[in-house]
Amino acid sequence: MENLDQFRTETKEWLEENCPPEMRKPMGPGDVVWGGRNCKFPHPDAKLWLERMGEKGWTCPTWPKEYGGGGLSFDENKILQEELMAIRARPALSSFGIWMLGPALLEFASEEQKKKYIPEIVKGEIRWCQGYSEPGSGSDLASLKTKAEDNGDHFVVNGQKVWTSYADDCDMIFTLVRTGPQEPKHDGISFLLIDMDQPGVTTKPIKLISGKSPFCETFFDNAVVPKENLVSELNKGWDVAKRLLQHERNMIAGMGLGGGGSAKKKKDQPISSGMATMAKTYVGEESGKLANPALRQKIASFDINSHAFSLTMKRASEESKSSNSGPSPASSMFKYYGSESNKLRYELMLEAMGTKALGWEGEGFGPAELAITREWLRTKANSIEGGTSEVQLNIIAKRVLDLPQ
Secondary structure, three states, X not given: OHHHHHHHHHHHHXXXXXXXXXXXXXXXXXXXXOOOOXXXXXXXXXXXXXXXXXXXXXXXXXXXXXXXXXXXXXXXXXXXXXXXXXXXXXXXOOOHHHHHHHHHHHHXXXXXXXXXXXXXXXXXXXXXXXXXXXXXXOOOHHHOOOEEXXXXXXXXXXEEXXXXXXXXXXXXXXXXEEOOXXXXXXXXXXXXXXXXOOXXXXXXXXXXXXXXXXXXXXXXXXXXXXXXXXXXXXXXXHHHHHHHHHHHHHHXXXXXXXXXXXXXXXXXXXOOHHHHHHHHHHHOEEOOEEOOHHHHHHHHHHHHHHHHHHHHHHHHHHHXXXXXXXXXXXXXXXXXXXXXXXXXXHHHHHHHHHHHHHOOOOOOOOXXXXXXXXXHHHHHHHHOOOOOHHHXXXXXXXXXXXXXX
C-alpha cells in the first residue's frame, strides 16, 4: 500500500509538470490524435503531450516495458487513470494499434516483430487500420477470398477489403488473407501486416448517410508483403483473428459508455449527467429538475444502466487480468450492449432537442446540434461493425450461455 501511495504522489507530480494546459480542456470533434507518419496535430500541445506520454510508455501503461510500454501493474494503471481523470487530461493517442493490434501482437507475434511494431504503436509513429471484411464475407468472415501467393521471400496479395476504417489516412493495415486454398476455410487463413504506401494498395472512401466517410474500400493489386510480416504461423491466422476481434468488441463496447468509460467525468458524477444538462437547455427545468418527467425518467434509467454496465466491464477486466486469460466470449455481451447503449444515448439526445434535431445544414441550427444529428445516423453502424448484433447473440448463446444448438 505504501508503494502505491508513493506511486500516486509521483504520478500526480509528473502529470502536473508534463500535461500541457491545452490538453486539459474538453475535446472538440477534430481534436482526436490518431498518430501516424503524417499525423496532423490539432494543437502544438497535442504533439508535445503524445511525445511525453509515449516516451513514458503511458499511452499503453500495462504493456511490457521492454517493448516501450509503461510496465505498470493493474493497480498502478488504475491510479494513473484516476489521476488523468482528475486533471481532465485528454487521451494522448487514439489508435487501433492500441485497442486491437497491439494486444494480439503481444500474444502471437515473434520477438522481432514485437520489438519493431510495439514501440511504434506506443509512440503513435504508425497509424493502423484493419482489413477483415470483404464483399460477400462479412458475418461469415472465414469465407474471405483475398489471397496471398508465396513468391520466395515475399507474398503477393490480390483482393479487396471493405469497411476498412480510416484506411485512406493510415500507414499500414493488419489483414486476413487466404494462403491455403485447398484447406478448410478456417485453416487456410494467414494474418499479414501490409504497408499501404506502395503502388499495389489503393483506397476509396465510402460515404455514409451521416455525410461522413470514415470507412473505405481497400484494393490490393499485386501488393508486396515481406515474409517477416506474417504474424504467427502460415495458415494459422484465424487464431489471431479471433482474439483480435475480442479486443475490437471490447473497444466498441466502450462507445456505450460515451467513449470507453467517459474519462472526462468527475469522480462519482453520473455518466449521463452531461445529457441531462443538455436536455435542460431545450426542455427547461423545474426546481432544478428536467421539466419533462417522461424524458427525465428515461435519462435516469439510462444513467443507472450505464453505471451498472461500467462496473460490469471493470469487474470483467479485473477478473481477466488476475487470471491472465485475456478477453473471453463475454466480450460479445459487452459489444452488443455497448452498441445498443450508444444508439439509445443519441436517441435520447434527439428526443430532448425536439425540432432542433431535424437540421442538416443552414441557418437555425448550431454546429453542436448538427453534429449530434449526424452522429445519431452514424450510430446505426454500431450494430454492424465489429460483428453484427445477430452474430454476437449467436456467440452469447453458444459460448456464454452454453445453449443447445
